[in-house]
Amino acid sequence: METLKPSKSQPLLHSRWFRLYIILFCTIIVLCLSLQPEAIAKLSLEVFGDSFASTPKGSVQDALCDARTLYRENQVKLNKKLSKLVERTFFRIFKVDLSKECPFWPDDGQCALRDCSVCACDENEVPVLWRLGSSQGTSRFESSATCEYSGGRDVLNDVDRNLGDTQFREWQEDDKDVWIIQDSDENMIYVDLVANPERYTGYQGASATRVWKAIYKENCFLFEDNCTDQEVCSLQQHSCKEQRVFFRLISGIHTSINMHIAKEYLFKTRWGPNVQLYEERVGRFPERVENLYFAFAVILRAITKGMPLLLPEVYDYRTGNVTEDELTAQILREVFSCSKLLTPNCLTFDERELFRSPEGISVRKQFQQHFRNISAIMDCVGCEKCRLWGKLQFLGVGTALKILFDDHLTFLQHNEVSSLLNVLYKLSTSVVTIAYMERLLVLQRIRYWLLVASCMMGVALVFMLMFRRSFWERDELYYKAKSV
Numbered sequence: 001m002e003t004l005k006p007s008k009s010q011p012l013l014h015s016r017w018f019r020l021y022i023i024l025f026c027t028i029i030v031l032c033l034s035l036q037p038e039a040i041a042k043l044s045l046e047v048f049g050d051s052f053a054s055t056p057k058g059s060v061q062d063a064l065c066d067a068r069t070l071y072r073e074n075q076v077k078l079n080k081k082l083s084k085l086v087e088r089t090f091f092r093i094f095k096v097d098l099s100k101e102c103p104f105w106p107d108d109g110q111c112a113l114r115d116c117s118v119c120a121c122d123e124n125e126v127p128v129l130w131r132l133g134s135s136q137g138t139s140r141f142e143s144s145a146t147c148e149y150s151g152g153r154d155v156l157n158d159v160d161r162n163l164g165d166t167q168f169r170e171w172q173e174d175d176k177d178v179w180i181i182q183d184s185d186e187n188m189i190y191v192d193l194v195a196n197p198e199r200y201t202g203y204q205g206a207s208a209t210r211v212w213k214a215i216y217k218e219n220c221f222l223f224e225d226n227c228t229d230q231e232v233c234s235l236q237q238h239s240c241k242e243q244r245v246f247f248r249l250i251s252g253i254h255t256s257i258n259m260h261i262a263k264e265y266l267f268k269t270r271w272g273p274n275v276q277l278y279e280e281r282v283g284r285f286p287e288r289v290e291n292l293y294f295a296f297a298v299i300l301r302a303i304t305k306g307m308p309l310l311l312p313e314v315y316d317y318r319t320g321n322v323t324e325d326e327l328t329a330q331i332l333r334e335v336f337s338c339s340k341l342l343t344p345n346c347l348t349f350d351e352r353e354l355f356r357s358p359e360g361i362s363v364r365k366q367f368q369q370h371f372r373n374i375s376a377i378m379d380c381v382g383c384e385k386c387r388l389w390g391k392l393q394f395l396g397v398g399t400a401l402k403i404l405f406d407d408h409l410t411f412l413q414h415n416e417v418s419s420l421l422n423v424l425y426k427l428s429t430s431v432v433t434i435a436y437m438e439r440l441l442v443l444q445r446i447r448y449w450l451l452v453a454s455c456m457m458g459v460a461l462v463f464m465l466m467f468r469r470s471f472w473e474r475d476e477l478y479y480k481a482k483s484v
């Protein structure tokens with residue numbers, strides 16, 4: 001019979017290293033189970049908002065400001081104020097025609113989710129002043145539709161009917177400077193933007209690709225001698241500032257749309273951030289992030305320039321509810337004064353640098369024509385909700401261009417003002433969301449490596465236990481030897 005020699009070494013279970021190993025193993029498992037990347041990322045954004053790992057380095061090309069300043073001012077001040085503003089009735093209820101036929105090809109859009117459809121407002125949800133003011137009440141109301149969002153409905157219904165009439169001038173197609181093709185009143189519906197958030201809808205595939213392709217194709221400019229005498233369509237080859245600006249604006253909006261999809265993605269039954277989608281569509285492309293910052297800088301500049309027209313003392317923001325209207329005016333004042341980005345001496349983009357060359361007039365016309373085409377392409381988006389947000393955002397950018405390049409501008413329509421501030425909020429949110437996603441990415445990687453480490457330690461522990469017999473026997477002999 002085999003006899004084991006009494007051991008003088010310390011038993012395994014009592015060894016300091018083994019105990020440390022077990023403690024470490026348990027800690028890692030607890031960390032893995034309790035780590036909530038989403039909550040921690042949100043918290044870290046609040047606490048360490050000034051971390052710039054995800055902002056482009058240095059200045060934003062073609063803009064006049066650096067990404068750090070844009071990020072900081074936006075994250076700390078602007079975004080929160082804007083989030084309050086877009087919940088006000090004036091900015092929340094948007095009038096749009098979602099039934100127009102695509103003028104370029106037969107509508108082939110197929111959207112996978114119920115979430116593609118838009119919930120139109122009930123008639124009593126629309127401020128009475130707007131109903132009275134809209135071309136003899138020709139706008140359609142879809143009384144059968146029920147909006148999920150109920151917060152604030154009382155405010156909508158609580159209408160002061162004594163404020164008189166309101167006037168929203170119609171956009172004339174034959175206006176000299178038309179940057180965007182507006183919907184006509186006939187089939188327009190009122191939509192509650194808060195009840196129809198921009199998020200993942202499942203719209204993708206051939207239809208979506210075709211629309212984006214068509215949009216980018218509008219990026220082709222015909223230059224005479226200054227740049228090149230050929231049509232320039234290549235996305236990489238933007239020798240002229242005007243063309244770069246055009247491309248960057250579209251790309252910035254495209255990035256923002258993708259950021260909203262990534263931020264609110266549907267995983268089977270749960271909505272949440274999709275970090276992988278963010279990485280694949282935005283995170284791996286620093287130039288797309290920079291274009292987002294660029295579009296943000298342009299819209300900021302347009303609002304600063306158009307401020308004399310947009311101030312609540314000047315523009316008619318009335319909806320018919322005095323309390324609501326006062327609140328809107330107050331939040332607007334806060335938005336306009338909360339950040340140096342919206343002060344006249346902060347030039348985030350200089351529009352005077354565009355269209356200065358001898359062929360400036362021709363390039364300006366092309367710029368305008370291309371943008372009008374893009375607004376028409378929006379009617380080819382085969383998912384109602386994507387169409388709604390596409391229309392709104394390109395109308396916002398079109399309004400910004402109108403403000404920047406029309407020095408005799410005296411009036412803006414309700415939808416133009418609403419889309420301008422809404423697109424600013426969209427871009428501002430996307431800038432914050434990038435920082436959030438970057439943190440989430442780091443935390444998810446940490447969790448992944450913790451998981452790998454715990455698996456490896458678990459395997460090692462199993463090996464140890466497989467040889468437990470010799471361990472136990474060794475320990476037993478140790479105690480025996482000690483007692484003797």
Ligand SMILES: Cc1cc2nc3c(=O)[nH]c(=O)nc-3n(C[C@H](O)[C@H](O)[C@H](O)COP(=O)(O)OP(=O)(O)OC[C@H]3O[C@@H](n4cnc5c(N)ncnc54)[C@H](O)[C@@H]3O)c2cc1C
Pocket residue numbers: 198199200201202203204205208209211212250251252254255257258261281288378381385386387389390391
């Ligand atoms: C106006 C519009 C609004 C939409 N709104 C929504 C929505 O609210 N919810 C939703 O789920 N889907 C929406 N979609 C669909 C969504 O944009 C994508 O098309 C879809 O998710 C498929 O994505 P994809 O990976 O094929 O690439 P896409 O985003 O379709 O991009 C097509 C190609 O463009 C290039 N590209 C991508 N991003 C950029 C960029 N920032 N700059 C330059 N080039 C770029 C890439 O080469 C890519 O292959 C919308 C589409 C359009 C046209």
